Amino acid sequence: MAEATSTQRLQLVEDWAADVAVFRGVPWGKAMMWIFLLSDTFIFSCFLTSYMTVRMTSAEAWPNPSEVFALEAFGVPVPLLLIAIMTFILISSSGTMAMAVNMGYRRKRVGAALLMVVTALFGASFVGMQAFEWYKLIVEEGVRPWGNPMGAAQFGSCFFMITGFHGLHVSAGVVYLLIVAYRVWRGRYEEKGYDIVEITGLYWHFVDLVWVFIFAFFYLW
Amino acid sequence: MAVEAQVPYQEAIDVHHPHSWLARYWFSQDHKVIAIQYGITAIGVGLVALVLSGMMRLQLGFPDSFDFIDPEAYYQFITMHGMIMVIYLLTALLLGGFGNYLVPLMCGARDMVFPFVNMISYHVYFVSVLILLASYFVPGGPTGAGWTLYPPQAILTGTPGVDWGILTMLVSLAVFIVAFTMGGLNYVTTILQARTRGMSLMRMPLSIWGIFMATVLGLLAFPALFVSAVMMILDKTIGTSFFMPAISSLGEQLDYSGGSPLLFQHLFWFFGHPEVYIVALPAFGIVSDLISTHARKNIFGYRMMVWAIVAIGVLSFIVWAHHMYVSGMHPYFGFFFATTTLIIAVPTAIKVYNWTLTLLRANIHMTVPMLFSIAFVITFVVGGLTGLFLGNVIVDVPLSDTYFVVAHFHMVMGVSPILVIFGAIYHWYPKMTGKMLDDRIGQLHFWITFLGTYAIYYPMHYLGFVGVPRRYFANGEMAIIDESVILLNQGITIAALIVGVAQILFIWNLIYSYYRGRDSGPNPWKATTLEWQTPETPPRHGNWESRLPTVYRWAYDYSVPGAKDDFIPQSEPSAGEREGAPLA
Amino acid sequence: MAETGQQHPISIYFWIWGLLFVFSAASYMVDYAGFQGYLRWSLIIIFMMLKAGFIVAIFMHMRWERVALITAIMLPPGALLVLVCLMAWESDYTWETRIVYLGAEIAPEPLPPPSHH
Ligand code: HEM
Ligand SMILES: [Cu+2]
Numbered sequence: 018m019a020e021a022t023s024t025q026r027l028q029l030v031e032d033w034a035a036d037v038a039v040f041r042g043v044p045w046g047k048a049m050m051w052i053f054l055l056s057d058t059f060i061f062s063c064f065l066t067s068y069m070t071v072r073m074t075s076a077e078a079w080p081n082p083s084e085v086f087a088l089e090a091f092g093v094p095v096p097l098l099l100i101a102i103m104t105f106i107l108i109s110s111s112g113t114m115a116m117a118v119n120m121g122y123r124r125k126r127v128g129a130a131l132l133m134v135v136t137a138l139f140g141a142s143f144v145g146m147q148a149f150e151w152y153k154l155i156v157e158e159g160v161r162p163w164g165n166p167m168g169a170a171q172f173g174s175c176f177f178m179i180t181g182f183h184g185l186h187v188s189a190g191v192v193y194l195l196i197v198a199y200r201v202w203r204g205r206y207e208e209k210g211y212d213i214v215e216i217t218g219l220y221w222h223f224v225d226l227v228w229v230f231i232f233a234f235f236y237l238w
Numbered sequence: 239m240a241v242e243a244q245v246p247y248q249e250a251i252d253v254h255h256p257h258s259w260l261a262r263y264w265f266s267q268d269h270k271v272i273a274i275q276y277g278i279t280a281i282g283v284g285l286v287a288l289v290l291s292g293m294m295r296l297q298l299g300f301p302d303s304f305d306f307i308d309p310e311a312y313y314q315f316i317t318m319h320g321m322i323m324v325i326y327l328l329t330a331l332l333l334g335g336f337g338n339y340l341v342p343l344m345c346g347a348r349d350m351v352f353p354f355v356n357m358i359s360y361h362v363y364f365v366s367v368l369i370l371l372a373s374y375f376v377p378g379g380p381t382g383a384g385w386t387l388y389p390p391q392a393i394l395t396g397t398p399g400v401d402w403g404i405l406t407m408l409v410s411l412a413v414f415i416v417a418f419t420m421g422g423l424n425y426v427t428t429i430l431q432a433r434t435r436g437m438s439l440m441r442m443p444l445s446i447w448g449i450f451m452a453t454v455l456g457l458l459a460f461p462a463l464f465v466s467a468v469m470m471i472l473d474k475t476i477g478t479s480f481f482m483p484a485i486s487s488l489g490e491q492l493d494y495s496g497g498s499p500l501l502f503q504h505l506f507w508f509f510g511h512p513e514v515y516i517v518a519l520p521a522f523g524i525v526s527d528l529i530s531t532h533a534r535k536n537i538f539g540y541r542m543m544v545w546a547i548v549a550i551g552v553l554s555f556i557v558w559a560h561h562m563y564v565s566g567m568h569p570y571f572g573f574f575f576a577t578t579t580l581i582i583a584v585p586t587a588i589k590v591y592n593w594t595l596t597l598l599r600a601n602i603h604m605t606v607p608m609l610f611s612i613a614f615v616i617t618f619v620v621g622g623l624t625g626l627f628l629g630n631v632i633v634d635v636p637l638s639d640t641y642f643v644v645a646h647f648h649m650v651m652g653v654s655p656i657l658v659i660f661g662a663i664y665h666w667y668p669k670m671t672g673k674m675l676d677d678r679i680g681q682l683h684f685w686i687t688f689l690g691t692y693a694i695y696y697p698m699h700y701l702g703f704v705g706v707p708r709r710y711f712a713n714g715e716m717a718i719i720d721e722s723v724i725l726l727n728q729g730i731t732i733a734a735l736i737v738g739v740a741q742i743l744f745i746w747n748l749i750y751s752y753y754r755g756r757d758s759g760p761n762p763w764k765a766t767t768l769e770w771q772t773p774e775t776p777p778r779h780g781n782w783e784s785r786l787p788t789v790y791r792w793a794y795d796y797s798v799p800g801a802k803d804d805f806i807p808q809s810e811p812s813a814g815e816r817e818g819a820p821l822a
Numbered sequence: 823m824a825e826t827g828q829q830h831p832i833s834i835y836f837w838i839w840g841l842l843f844v845f846s847a848a849s850y851m852v853d854y855a856g857f858q859g860y861l862r863w864s865l866i867i868i869f870m871m872l873k874a875g876f877i878v879a880i881f882m883h884m885r886w887e888r889v890a891l892i893t894a895i896m897l898p899p900g901a902l903l904v905l906v907c908l909m910a911w912e913s914d915y916t917w918e919t920r921i922v923y924l925g926a927e928i929a930p931e932p933l934p935p936p937s938h939h
Contacts, residue, residue, distance in 0.1 A: 025889050026889075028888060028889055028890075029890055029893065032888055032889070032890035033439060033890055034438055034439065034440065035438060036433060036434075036435055036436050036437050036438045036441075036789070037431075037432075037433055037434070037435060038430070038432070038433075039430045039431065039439070039890055039894075040431060040887075040890055040891045040894075041888055041890070042888075043887075043891060045351040045352070045427055045432065048430060048431050048891075049351065049352065049423050049424075049427040051891065051895055052423055052426055052427060052457065053419070053423055054895075055457070055895055055898060055899075056419060056457040056458065056460075057461075058899060058902075059457075059458050059459075059461035059462070059899075059902065060461040060464060060465060062461075062899070062902045062905070062906070063461055063462050063464075063465035063466075063505060063508075063905075064465055066902075066905055066906050066909050067465065067469060067480065067501055067505065069906070069909065069910065069913065070498055070501045070504075070909050070912070070913045071480060071496070071497065071498055071501065073910065073913035073914065073916075073917060074496075074498050074913045074916040074917045074920065075496050075917075076917065076920045076921065076924070077495075077496055078932035078933070079932060080932045080935070081932055084934060084935055085935045096853060096854060097850065097853060101846070101850050104846050104850075105843065105846065108842045108843060108846060109839070111839075111842070111877065111881055112835060112836075112838075112839035114881070115835040115838075115839075115880075115881045116832065116835060118828065119829070119830070119832055119835070122828065122829050123829075157936070158935045158936060159936055162472065162476050162478045163476060163477040163478055163479070163493065164493075166935075166936055167932050167933045167934070167935055167936075168933060169496055170478070170495060170496060171478075171479060171480070171496060171497070173478075174472065174478035174479065174480060178468070178469070178472065182468075215828060215883070218881075218882075219882055222877055222878075222881045222882045223882070225877060225881075226874055226877050226878065226882075229870055229873045229874050229877065230870065230874070232846075232849070232870075233849065233866050233867070233869075236853075237849060237852065237853050237862075237866050238866075454898075458898055458901065498913075498916060500912065501909075504905075504908075504909060508905060555901040555904065556901070556904050559908075567912060567915075568912050568915040569915075570911075571912070
């Protein structure tokens, strides 16, 4: 173990000192996607930090998300039911995406394309449920971006802004997935190789990753 | 290895050999064309900002003499001037312009890694400039909130441009950030992944190091501005209260409640301070190369210079609230941020020492780029020293929001980078066009600009000490305002107008030399870096012939004892040297 | 290795998929069981970090990347940590001033959502 870390440290220095490429063997597109995701991390973190700040400074009551997002099932309100389902759907989509990457590298292009389409379908259903959630919140609970009957106005503002921005990312991801899936299916990457599936996958997993934080900080706080 | 495999070289040349004017100059994916597009647009919009500053100076020097400048117009001038200078001129010119031009050439690449994205980046930047300029044509005109756009005042009645101007400003910023991200991802990926054989990071010219670190800062800091722009747009349009506390305006209670104006300030400066270094680091890098080349001497302490750039980049993320000492933030923060601010002065000072030590007993050629470089070092020292004053809470409190601050930031992030930009244009124009800029016009332009800026900004320190407040339309009959202030303000205005008009010399030089300039040949300055070793000048699309250059040495082999010339290009192997042998 | 793309046995993805389900369910149960205070917070954050860690390490293949890439991506968010901590501190202070100087009430109870009356 100690040996492993010291060789890793050496590898770190060697890679940064190398000519041509710092990230050895990493295609340009993948390096660029990683750096983009880093930048996007800063965007979402700033949104979440702002949410934390307005929530912690609020002298008004913060509505209890566990009650607000409850759903009636068999006559009893189950807290966060829809959110739980959405979470599971997004995780599953990440699972199918990971398989698609694997299929791609094994040059099973039809399988890869199919799994990407399945991923996109999961994503689309996630957006659909989110639309339902928004509808319920606006129509039934009377939550608006500028106020709500339960407490601090920032509850609605943060909710719509953060889930909206995340939802846009998911929607863009669905389109991106479908385009790449189509091209994979047509055999466009037979020569160039299937890095593109992994790159698309990075974006998709990132969207899932952001949801992990939204789930913990917005719904469970 | 990867280089050859990943560049479809012949393909790249074949696919877009230009047919029409549009394809050649507008839809070009050549990083050099995109660089010039960025450059021309940035300088164009920068001239607008220059004219605006002239109008402000007219008002300050000769109050009550100009009917068309009312307080509203003055605040609009101030805001547009500040924002354009910082973002649309300096950031765009240094990274979109010089970054685009130099990164592939100096790294020995054929182009950016994703030329198409690079092209779109410029188009989106162009749109953001159009939206910004549209501010002057919407009802109510541009916003007058100051370049910091602080809420609540930015979106309350009474601030000029509250109906439309603030929205065009915020949207334009968001669009600019999209453009920057597309370009920036390209620069970073190119530098990390597409350098030519032998060009290890520790052999890169400092220009590229500065541009690299600045771009990284941009990619990590602009998100905060983006997020605050989005939230302020929401506050303004649909009435959310992210930044807006319960507040009454014109005797009427507004619907806002519970938002945090301090949150905006924190987000803004979490972006804003790194932004200072986004402008400064490329200038640091470029000036190091100019000094070394025109003093025919290797840069002093190359490794220290690199690590200083990295350290400044890292530290710049933890100093932001030194802009907020008087904001009413947590009282303990002052201590934390003053400490970090003084720490960041250390690597900055190291850089200044190294420039000076490079010049020490060097064979200094007083070319125009060298003049501008020396002027930069002097100006940066002045601006940096006043920064130490302002970095300390107790000293800052009385100086905050006075002309001392105006003097400080113009010296350190206004004049200094502009001087480097001028020097850099004189230096690289021959590579871009194959012509030399006219030397005599250049000298004249330099002396007027350099002495002029001192005439403008030096007295402002004094104005600050006697208490003249920043962002005031007129000082009127304020008891604290000394007689001398009035006279000085007139002098400053005259100097500012002369400096402003003198820029015509520069523009004229650019145009005149393009047609009538002396032919420069491929390497007029006898410089070592790769861009001077291209087979053609200006380099064609694809930069190199069928083989990429190989790098054998660092960028600073000037006046090497025993060498046949006083410089050795990076791509030249020394006798008996093995390929890729490590730098001694 | 990396040169030939990220190739790993499918089974590991199923494992992680399952684990993510378990952790999500667990953090959901924290809310369902009504845990409060430090217990709630530590559990939620632990499960969150575990989920995030597995997604990045396995699904995004970070575990198999070279250290150069790992450090380049994982270190910069440290700046965010500073931002978050300072903003939390700042928020506490703002909140206190609101209580002290603006006469706001300490932690009033939220009203229930209208549809549950
Ligand atoms: C000849 C050149 C310039 C002149 C005469 C000039 C003049 C001025 C004046 C008169 C003000 C308003 C000060 C006040 O009333 O408080 C101002 C503000 C400002 N200037 Fe310049 N300036 C010049 C160049 C630059 C450059 C190159 C930059 C780039 C960083 C710059 C950045 C700013 C900023 C950020 C502000 C603050 C705006 C605000 O308070 O919102 N200026 N300038
Ligand atoms: Cu600062």
